[in-house]
Amino acid sequence: MGSIQTNDGATAGHTAESTRKVIVAGAQLGPINIDTPRSEGIRRMVKLMDDAHKAHAKLIVYPEIAPVTFFPRHILEGEELEKYFEREVGGDITKSPNLKPLFDKAREYKMDVSIGYAECTGDDHVHFNTCIYYSGQVDKVVSKYRKVHLPGTFEPYERKDATNQLEKRYFKPGNLGFEAFRAPELVPDTLTKTSGAQPNLPDTLGKGDPIVGMIICNDRRWPEAWRVYGLQGVELMLCGYNTTAWAPELLGTNKKISTQEKAKAEALFHNKLSLTYNSYANSCFSINVAKCGFEDGKYPLIGGSCIVDCDGEVVVEASTEEDELIVAEIDLGMCRRGKGKVFAFEKHRRVEHYGRIAEQTGVREPEFL
Numbered sequence: 001m002g003s004i005q006t007n008d009g010a011t012a013g014h015t016a017e018s019t020r021k022v023i024v025a026g027a028q029l030g031p032i033n034i035d036t037p038r039s040e041g042i043r044r045m046v047k048l049m050d051d052a053h054k055a056h057a058k059l060i061v062y063p064e065i066a067p068v069t070f071f072p073r074h075i076l077e078g079e080e081l082e083k084y085f086e087r088e089v090g091g092d093i094t095k096s097p098n099l100k101p102l103f104d105k106a107r108e109y110k111m112d113v114s115i116g117y118a119e120c121t122g123d124d125h126v127h128f129n130t131c132i133y134y135s136g137q138v139d140k141v142v143s144k145y146r147k148v149h150l151p152g153t154f155e156p157y158e159r160k161d162a163t164n165q166l167e168k169r170y171f172k173p174g175n176l177g178f179e180a181f182r183a184p185e186l187v188p189d190t191l192t193k194t195s196g197a198q199p200n201l202p203d204t205l206g207k208g209d210p211i212v213g214m215i216i217c218n219d220r221r222w223p224e225a226w227r228v229y230g231l232q233g234v235e236l237m238l239c240g241y242n243t244t245a246w247a248p249e250l251l252g253t254n255k256k257i258s259t260q261e262k263a264k265a266e267a268l269f270h271n272k273l274s275l276t277y278n279s280y281a282n283s284c285f286s287i288n289v290a291k292c293g294f295e296d297g298k299y300p301l302i303g304g305s306c307i308v309d310c311d312g313e314v315v316v317e318a319s320t321e322e323d324e325l326i327v328a329e330i331d332l333g334m335c336r337r338g339k340g341k342v343f344a345f346e347k348h349r350r351v352e353h354y355g356r357i358a359e360q361t362g363v364r365e366p367e368f369l
């Protein structure tokens with residue numbers, strides 16, 4: 001446990017004049033079993049944060065529902081279910097007793113943190129699959145995202161030994177949309193309101209504080225989610241995931257993926273395909289972080305945590321299915337090329353032909369001949 005992968009100290013897309021370089025980290029977690037105490041999960045996460053601090057990272061990203069086992073595979077109710085959810089204290093998740101040790105450390109290190117957790121809201125007790133962005137630079141939670149695309153089923157599968165994915169049962173679909181936000185002071189020398197600068201002018205594009213977006217696991221397979229962020233000029237996408245490596249009921253099966261080994265290879269391929277293509281098509285970097293390995297010795301989750309650059313190339317990738325830190329120095333200034341040329345949306349998009357994307361949910365085939 002506890003290895004570190006870096007991009008060999010090389011700057012991904014270094015340009016001498018750019019001031020938008022920052023060292024970032026993804027904290028891949030190995031399996032967390034159903035009987036693993038929450039405090040143990042948090043201890044391992046703090047250890048990875050210590051390593052990220054030593055590597056001079058200013059941002060660390062953790063997986064979906066990070067500190068506990070991926071409980072939506074189990075049929076749970078009452079206290080057995082509620083115990084997996086986090087609650088804000090006085091409207092502040094950094095004070096939740098479970099997560100506080102992690103945020104206390106982030107405050108000490110002045111490190112930005114994105115972390116996924118199961119959220120139970122204050123008054124109305126609604127459940128969401130959530131992540132937040134805490135800025136260690138200014139000691140404040142600056143954004144929250146609630147997973148929009150919930151995979152799986154409401155009812156468990158009939159076959160008793162099938163692996164369930166009961167996210168539709170345990171969570172409401174996210175109600176916060178895909179709102180990009182700026183990460184304060186993550187890179188130096190940015191334009192801000194107080195300097196009197198206006199965004200969206202030719203000479204101020206890409207010069208404010210970094211524009212960040214968050215998605216959770218299954219969301220990464222939906223180009224619509226990425227494009228909504230792309231339209232807000234996103235430079236850095238963050239994505240935590242728990243992706244099963246073998247679940248024929250959930251994912252379907254055929255000859256090509258008839259064994260666990262082949263199914264896992266395909267799951268890893270689709271993971272990378274989604275992350276690399278959508279990073280390229282929206283000219284943004286992405287930090288993508290797994291919880292992985294065999295939870296409870298029998299539920300396989302893929303690894304493949306990676307940092308992808310804005311040309312869709314993998315900069316650094318995890319090599320284990322255990323706790324492992326991936327680290328890269330990225331240059332957000334690199335995003336300008338794609339945003340200004342091939343994916344200059346304002347020059348090339350044809351929204352008059354895109355109506356169906358927002359008006360229609362399912363498929364409607366053409367009339368038969």
Ligand code: CDV
Nearest residue numbers: 151217218241242243244
């Ligand atoms: N936690 C997830 O959202 N998992 C899904 C399922 C389909 C494996 C995923 O897209 O990875």
